[in-house]
Amino acid sequence: MINRYTVIGQPIAHSLSPPIHELFGELTQRxxxxxRTECTPATFVETVRDWQANGGRGCNVxxxxxxLAPEACDRLSRAAERAGSVNTILMHRDGSRVGHTTDxxxxxxxxxxxxxxxxxxxxxxxxxxxxxxxAVVEPLLGARPAALHVTNRTAxxxxxxxxxxxxxxPVTGAGIDALDAEAPFDIVVNATxxxxxxxxxxxxxxxxxxxxLAYDMTYAPGDTVFMAWARxxxxxxxxxxxxxxxxxxxxxxxxxxxxxxxxxxxxxxxDVRTRATDGADGRVDIQRRSS
Ligand code: NDP
Numbered sequence: 290m291i292n293r294y295t296v297i298g299q300p301i302a303h304s305l306s307p308p309i310h311e312l313f314g315e316l317t318q319r320x321x322x323x324x325r326t327e328c329t330p331a332t333f334v335e336t337v338r339d340w341q342a343n344g345g346r347g348c349n350v351x352x353x354x355x356x357l358a359p360e361a362c363d364r365l366s367r368a369a370e371r372a373g374s375v376n377t378i379l380m381h382r383d384g385s386r387v388g389h390t391t392d393x394x395x396x397x398x399x400x401x402x403x404x405x406x407x408x409x410x411x412x413x414x415x416x417x418x419x420x421x422x423x424a425v426v427e428p429l430l431g432a433r434p435a436a437l438h439v440t441n442r443t444a445x446x447x448x449x450x451x452x453x454x455x456x457x458x459p460v461t462g463a464g465i466d467a468l469d470a471e472a473p474f475d476i477v478v479n480a481t482x483x484x485x486x487x488x489x490x491x492x493x494x495x496x497x498x499x500x501x502l503a504y505d506m507t508y509a510p511g512d513t514v515f516m517a518w519a520r521x522x523x524x525x526x527x528x529x530x531x532x533x534x535x536x537x538x539x540x541x542x543x544x545x546x547x548x549x550x551x552x553x554x555x556x557x558x559x560d561v562r563t564r565a566t567d568g569a570d571g572r573v574d575i576q577r578r579s580s
Pocket of ligand 1: 352419442443489490
């Protein structure tokens with residue numbers, strides 16, 4: 290029997306999740322199919338229900354539905370409940386649906402395991418306070434940084450996010466204009482959508498400690514503006530493709546009970562990425578390519 294999965298988003302045509310999960314199926318010798326499904330906010334919950342009613346075993350959820358997705362679930366993992374965000378739904382044969390968030394585990398696996406950058410004892414900055422930032426605060430604190438500072442264009446959202454997770458570790462929140470006083474940082478994670486628009490938040494020159502890692506959750510064929518800015522200042526840089534792959538591996542593990550060994554497959558995963566970004570007409574579309 291083939292287990293059927295899909296990723297639901299809007300827009301969704303450029304999602305790399307189908308080829309990534311098909312490769313995982315091959316690596317783990319599981320028979321799966323994985324498609325893309327587009328819907329609107331008004332039809333999201335119904336779309337999830339229909340997928341299950343038609344035999345689906347699970348789905349991924351991407352922009353802009355992650356914060357709406359808890360409504361489509363009967364139960365949530367504790368992490369998803371605290372984050373208020375679901376990117377993976379497991380569909381049981383009894384008709385129930387359980388929501389999980391794998392974004393935090395994906396980010397940690399990419400920074401800690403793939404890039405060998407331990408977070409423990411480091412000063413970490415999280416730029417942004419939207420859905421992606423919210424999903425990673427608790428996992429980041431679980432990695433025991435010396436300090437986690439959250440900053441955002443809208444300061445009140447950064448402050449509220451830090452307050453919500455204050456019992457999990459040393460986290461503070463403030464507006465971008467107060468960053469100079471907090472700098473420098475060893476690891477800076479850009480969880481804003483600014484790179485999608487080719488924009489750079491107003492960052493002080495003092496931001497990066499020597500040897501810092503600047504990690505942009507957005508991924509693109511070349512450097513994002515944030516990566517280019519950090520590279521010019523001597524930082525080690527990375528984009529969010531590794532996070533995308535690792536969060537997908539976590540989701541696959543939830544559905545199929547086996548986590549694909551991503552370290553065995555990087556060459557093929559990079560092929561997936563290259564094929565997707567080398568459009569036949571040479572046009573490269575990074576817009577909203579989040580899952
Ligand atoms: P949201 O819309 O929920 O949040 C957007 C955030 O970006 C807010 O903090 C917003 O600030 C900020 N922002 C938007 N535009 C600008 C700008 N021009 N300058 C400064 N700040 C800005 O989006 P998500 O949190 O869901 O996604 C954020 C990014 O993370 C996206 O690029 C997405 O593709 C990426 N992502 C990647 C994943 C991966 O696996 N690699 C997984 C999940 C997300 P404000 O509050 O002031 O509006």
